[in-house]
Structure formats: structure tokens, C-alpha cells
Amino acid sequence: MTAISDRRQMAYIANQAADARVNLELEAEGMTLNIGPQHPATHGTLRIVVRLDGEQVIEADPVMGYMHRGYEKLAEVRTYPQVTTLVNRIDWLGSFANEVPFILACERLMGIEAPPRAQWIRTIFHELGRIANVTLFLGDLGVQLGAITPVFLAFRDREYVLNQIEAATGGRFHPNFDRIGGLKDDLPAGWIAETKASLDKIREFCNTLEDLLMGNEIFQSRTRGVGVIPADVGLAYGLTGANIRASGVDWDLRRDEPVGLPYDQVDWKVWTHPDGDSFARCWLRLQEVRESCNIVEQLLDTIPSGPIMAKVPRIIKVPEGEAYVATENPLGMMSYYVVSQGELEPFRVKIRSASFSNMSITPWLLKGVYVPDVITILASLYFILGDIDR
Amino acid sequence: MIPLSSADTDTTEEVVVDEGRQALLDAIRGELGEAVVADHLVPGQDLWVRVASDAWGTTAEYLRERQRFRFFSWSSVIDWKPSPWGRSQTASVDDAPDSPLAEVPEMQHGVTGGDTRFQVIGRVHNLGTQLGVTLKADVPDDTMTVDSWVSTYAGADWHEREAWEMFGVNYAGHPGLRNLYLPGDFEGNPMRKDFPLLSRLVKPWPGIVDVEPMPENETGGDA
Numbered sequence: 001m002t003a004i005s006d007r008r009q010m011a012y013i014a015n016q017a018a019d020a021r022v023n024l025e026l027e028a029e030g031m032t033l034n035i036g037p038q039h040p041a042t043h044g045t046l047r048i049v050v051r052l053d054g055e056q057v058i059e060a061d062p063v064m065g066y067m068h069r070g071y072e073k074l075a076e077v078r079t080y081p082q083v084t085t086l087v088n089r090i091d092w093l094g095s096f097a098n099e100v101p102f103i104l105a106c107e108r109l110m111g112i113e114a115p116p117r118a119q120w121i122r123t124i125f126h127e128l129g130r131i132a133n134v135t136l137f138l139g140d141l142g143v144q145l146g147a148i149t150p151v152f153l154a155f156r157d158r159e160y161v162l163n164q165i166e167a168a169t170g171g172r173f174h175p176n177f178d179r180i181g182g183l184k185d186d187l188p189a190g191w192i193a194e195t196k197a198s199l200d201k202i203r204e205f206c207n208t209l210e211d212l213l214m215g216n217e218i219f220q221s222r223t224r225g226v227g228v229i230p231a232d233v234g235l236a237y238g239l240t241g242a243n244i245r246a247s248g249v250d251w252d253l254r255r256d257e258p259v260g261l262p263y264d265q266v267d268w269k270v271w272t273h274p275d276g277d278s279f280a281r282c283w284l285r286l287q288e289v290r291e292s293c294n295i296v297e298q299l300l301d302t303i304p305s306g307p308i309m310a311k312v313p314r315i316i317k318v319p320e321g322e323a324y325v326a327t328e329n330p331l332g333m334m335s336y337y338v339v340s341q342g343e344l345e346p347f348r349v350k351i352r353s354a355s356f357s358n359m360s361i362t363p364w365l366l367k368g369v370y371v372p373d374v375i376t377i378l379a380s381l382y383f384i385l386g387d388i389d390r
Numbered sequence: 391m392i393p394l395s396s397a398d399t400d401t402t403e404e405v406v407v408d409e410g411r412q413a414l415l416d417a418i419r420g421e422l423g424e425a426v427v428a429d430h431l432v433p434g435q436d437l438w439v440r441v442a443s444d445a446w447g448t449t450a451e452y453l454r455e456r457q458r459f460r461f462f463s464w465s466s467v468i469d470w471k472p473s474p475w476g477r478s479q480t481a482s483v484d485d486a487p488d489s490p491l492a493e494v495p496e497m498q499h500g501v502t503g504g505d506t507r508f509q510v511i512g513r514v515h516n517l518g519t520q521l522g523v524t525l526k527a528d529v530p531d532d533t534m535t536v537d538s539w540v541s542t543y544a545g546a547d548w549h550e551r552e553a554w555e556m557f558g559v560n561y562a563g564h565p566g567l568r569n570l571y572l573p574g575d576f577e578g579n580p581m582r583k584d585f586p587l588l589s590r591l592v593k594p595w596p597g598i599v600d601v602e603p604m605p606e607n608e609t610g611g612d613a
Contacts, residue, residue, distance in 0.1 A: 064570060064571060065569075065570065065571035065572060065573070068571040068572075070580065072581065073580060073581055073587060074587070076473075077587055077590065108435070232460065233544070235460045235461045235462070235517070236460065236462055236543050236544045236545055237462070237543075237544050237545035238461065238462045238463060238464070238543075238545035239545075249517065251517055256520050257520065320498075321500075321501065322438070322500045322501050323436075324436055324513070324522075324524060326463075326522075333463070335463070335464070337464075337466075337511070337513075337524075339468065339500055341498060348468050348469075350464070350466045350511070352463060352464040356548065357463075357464070357545055357548075360545050360547060360548040360549075361545070364544065389571065
């Protein structure tokens with residue numbers, strides 16, 4: 001992070017905070033506005049109660065729980081292989097990525113490791129999930145600013161990746177393909193060539209969108225300098241993924257903690273952006289889709305042969321212990337803390353989902369911004385309701 | 391205990407030393423002294439530190455201000471009491487009894503031990519050294535209160551609200567313990583082990599009924 005950018009950020013934040021304070025000192029009654037639960041910018045049913053003074057937000061309070069399903073409780077009465085069905089539904093756009101950290105935590109407790117081929121295929125699906133997820137984000141972003149075209153492009157091109165996921169796993173959104181010790185099945189014939197073709201479509205989509213959206217003057221003026229998050233504040237709130245990398249923090253779990261996933265075998269780059277505003281977050285995600293395409297392509301070329309399943313007992317009993325595994329998911333860091341007492345079912349599963357922590361900054365971040373900016377900030381933070389409510 | 395890389399580790403092999411985590415553990419022990427009740431270190435994987443209940447807040451403060459653990463990952467609560475509903479609600483058992491078990495098995499605390507039913511658990515991360523540490527502390531049974539982390543890590547706000555409504559643990563110094571997920575008039579703490587999973591009481595899980603029979607052993611089925 002350069003010094004100039006830092007100073008600009010702090011000045012901007014101080015300005016916003018001062019504005020909000022002036023309004024409070026005037027004891028303005030303010031108006032209460034409900035955004036959601038059925039607003040298109042909320043990706044589901046998130047409700048944000050904002051208190052306004054004129055067009056400025058004095059106070060924002062997200063109200064959640066419209067979709068709370070209690071997965072942590074449900075996991076306690078299910079056997080370990082059954083839990084993956086649940087966790088698929090947390091971030092429903094990049095489902096396979098939800099299974100990976102849970103399976104890795106179980107494997108760590110059992111002291112087994114998946115064979116190399118399974119690790120490779122896992123990483124490929126992890127990245128394909130990211131591509132499918134973030135592609136839709138990029139399209140949806142346009143809609144929230146009034147541009148209709150990108151979302152059609154996104155839905156069209158995402159389908160190429162979803163077709164590949166479906167071809168191998170049988171499920172477009174909920175693959176449920178990961179198993180303790182490996183994978184359910186091997187890749188079908190001809191899959192590698194087809195996947196490479198689909199990656200070309202995604203790269204084309206990225207190029208189009210970079211011209212169409214990121215270069216658009218209206219888009220830039222709506223997002224540049226809006227919703228600035230300083231790195232230290234972001235870290236204290238637990239922001240992860242593209243949100244924190246857009247604030248200049250060079251931290252990616254794929255590179256820094258590659259737990260059982262062969263990211264170190266691939267030549268790739270962690271993107272960061274010093275500005276920390278809405279534009280930086282959007283731009284960064286676009287670059288990450290491209291980078292994911294590179295990763296998948298290299299993994300497809302180097303995929304080793306061999307079995308896809310390690311020796312595991314037919315009935316899985318996880319030995320007593322506690323394990324914590326985090327991976328870099330499309331929305332940020334996702335981790336599971338699994339407590340086992342040697343039974344067929346986990347004793348306690350703590351699910352740390354990325355959107356929950358990413359959204360917890362909103363009461364701080366929305367203070368002092370104008371109403372139209374609320375929408376762009378929420379869009380750029382990128383949350384999925386299932387990932388907040390779990 | 392968590393097994394190391396494989397079950398057949400030879401004792402004559404050199405013991406793996408995790409220098410980074412060991413140094414961190416020594417520093418925490420040096421600063422907090424008596425407040426560190428237990429610790430558990432798995433070389434190359436993870437570090438657990440259990441502190442006394444009244445040191446829960448100061449430990450976070452020390453780690454953030456002096457050890458540069460700037461990233462707050464999550465915090466939650468574990469209820470160590472085994473479910474009085476036994477395994478009746480689980481998928482591997484066929485039918486559910488109408489009442490809780492007469493005899494509840496004893497509590498087994500995890501890797502760092504424990505004395506109370508509830509333990510708070512939290513995780514923070516140091517981006518410079520790429521080390522994370524899982525902190526635990528007992529929640530006193532009588533007061534059910536520990537210090538809040540909100541003044542140290544702003545992001546603990548929602549995590550503690552969730553733990554408060556799900557487990558009934560109080561956080562002293564939290565700016566506003568309101569319901570996060572549950573409706574305002576909800577009674578009880580659903581994540582406690584003695585709170586039954588009501589859907590299973592209403593309609594028992596079919597359990598093993600819909601599972602096709604497995605051959606007794608893998609090799610014998612071919613002939």
C-alpha cells in the first residue's frame with residue numbers, strides 16, 4: 001500500500017465520519033428506511049434497516065435469520081459422509097468449495113491423505129466453483145447499477161462451466177462429490193478437452209466485461225472512492241478473500257496455507273489492489289477469475305494418474321480429536337472446526353463462513369454514505385445469503 | 391489426541407519440532423504466566439491454548455497488540471455435555487424414545503481439557519508469520535459470563551451475539567447482545583446439547599431402514 005493511497009483513504013473516512021457526527025449532533029430525528037428483505041440487491045432475504053438524515057445514512061443495522069437453517073445443529077445428528085450434503089447448501093453458487101475444508105478436516109483427524117489424482121481433481125473443481133460463482137457476481141454487479149447486459153452474458157457463459165461440473169459430478173449446483181479419502185468418481189472421457197474449451201469462453205467473457213463494465217465511466221464514478229475499507233479495520237472485522245486483498249493485504253490461503261491442495265505445483269499470482277474501495281473489489285474479482293482459469297488449465301495438463309480413493313473403512317468413524325482447516329473459497333476464507341469424540345457423528349462442527357464475517361463490517365462501513373451507494377457497497381462486498389445465515 | 395502423519399510413527403525417529411509455534415507458545419506462557427491453563431501443539435498443523443476464564447479478554451488484547459495477531463477469524467462456544475437425548479436422534483439409530491436418557495454419559499473435554507460445561511473458543515491469525523492460534527477458556531457455571539472481545543476485535547460483535555443466543559453465554563462489555571438469527575420471542579438456546587432437535591422428535595429419521603445391506607467383508611463377496 002502506498003502512502004498517498006493510505007492518506008487519501010484516511011481523509012475520506014474522516015470526512016465521512018465527521019458528516020455522520022454532525023447529523024447526530026443536530027439531533028435530527030431521521031427517517032427509517034427498510035432495504036429488503038425482498039430487494040434485488042440483497043441476493044435473497046437480507047434486510048437492512050437504515051436511519052437516514054436526508055440522503056445520508058446515520059445508522060445501518062442488518063437483520064438476518066430469514067434463511068437460518070441451523071446447519072451446525074443438524075450436523076451433530078448426521079454421520080460424517082452425510083454432512084457434505086448439508087454444507088453444499090451454504091454457498092450455493094460455488095458448492096464444491098464448501099465440501100473441501102470439511103473433508104480435509106476429517107481426513108486430518110483420521111490421519112489419511114487423498115491420493116494425488118484426487119487432490120488434483122479436487123483443486124480443479126474448487127477453482128471451477130470459484131469461476132462459476134464469481135462470474136455470476138460480475139454479471140449481477142451490472143444489474144445493481146442499472147446495466148442489464150452483463151447479467152445475460154454471465155448467465156450464458158457460466159453455463160459452460162456448470163455443464164462441465166455436471167458432466168463429471170452429476171449435479172450442476174450441488175455436486176456432493178467429495179469423499180473422505182478421495183472422490184466419488186473419476187473424470188469422464190473427453191472431459192479435459194471440453195473443460196479447456198469452456199475456460200476460453202470464460203476468458204472471453206472477462207475481456208468483454210472489462211471493457212463493458214470496468215471501463216465504463218458511470219460504473220467508475222459510482223464505485224471509485226466509495227466504501228473504502230482500511231486494511232487494519234478489515235482485518236479486525238475478519239474480512240477475507242477479495243475484500244481484504246482489495247485493501248492491499250497480500251494474503252491468500254491458497255498460497256499461504258495450501259492444506260492438501262496442490263496450489264504450490266502451479267504458477268499463478270495473487271492479485272491485490274491498494275485502494276480498498278468498491279471498484280477495487282470488483283476489479284480484483286475479475287482478475288481472480290482469469291487467474292483461476294490459468295490455475296485450472298495448468299492442473300488439467302499436469303493431472304497425475306492413479307487411484308482416486310485412499311483406503312478408508314466402509315463405515316467412517318473419526319478418531320477423537322479436534323481439527324481446524326481453512327481454505328480460500330469464492331467468497332473468502334471458509335473453515336470448519338470439527339470436534340470428534342470417536343462416534344459416527346461429529347460432536348460439534350463450527351462453520352466459519354466468509355460472508356458472515358464480510359457482512360459484519362456493514363454497520364461500520366455504511367455509516368455516512370448516501371443511499372444509492374448502499375447498493376453498490378453491498379454489491380461489491382459480495383455476499384450470498386446462505387453463507388451468512390448458514 | 392490427534393494422530394500424527396501416520397499411525398505407525400517410529401519412536402526412534404527424530405521428534406518434529408515446530409519452531410514458530412513453539413516460540414509463540416513460549417511467548418504467550420511468558421506473558422500470561424499462570425493464566426495459561428493448558429496447551430496443545432501439533433507440529434506443522436495447529437496450536438491450542440487454554441487460558442483462565444478471567445484472562446479471556448486480556449489474552450486477545452495481548453495477542454493483537456503485542457504479537458500482531460491482527461486478523462480475527464471467528465469465536466464461538468462448545469457445549470461439552472453429551473446430549474441427554476443420546477444417539478436416538480442420529481441417523482444410525484432407528485427409533486426415538488419419548489423421554490431423555492436416564493443416565494447421561496460423562497463429559498469428555500477436548501484436546502486441552504476443561505472443568506466446566508461450556509467453553510468459549512476463538513481463533514486469531516498473524517499475517518506476518520502465517521500462524522493461527524485457537525484460544526479456549528472455561529465459562530464459569532454460576533455466572534456464565536466471560537469478557538467480550540469486541541473492544542479488541544470489532545468483528546467479534548456478531549460472533550458473540552450468535553453465541554449468546556445459541557448457547558446463553560454472556561459477554562461482559564459487549565455493546566448490545568441482541569438476537570441475531572432467532573426471532574425476538576424465541577425461548578431457549580438451540581445449540582445447547584439438551585435442546586432437542588424438534589423435527590426428529592416429531593418424525594423420527596428412518597435411519598438404517600433405507601440403507602441397502604452391505605456385504606460382510608470386502609474380499610469375501612466375489613465368489
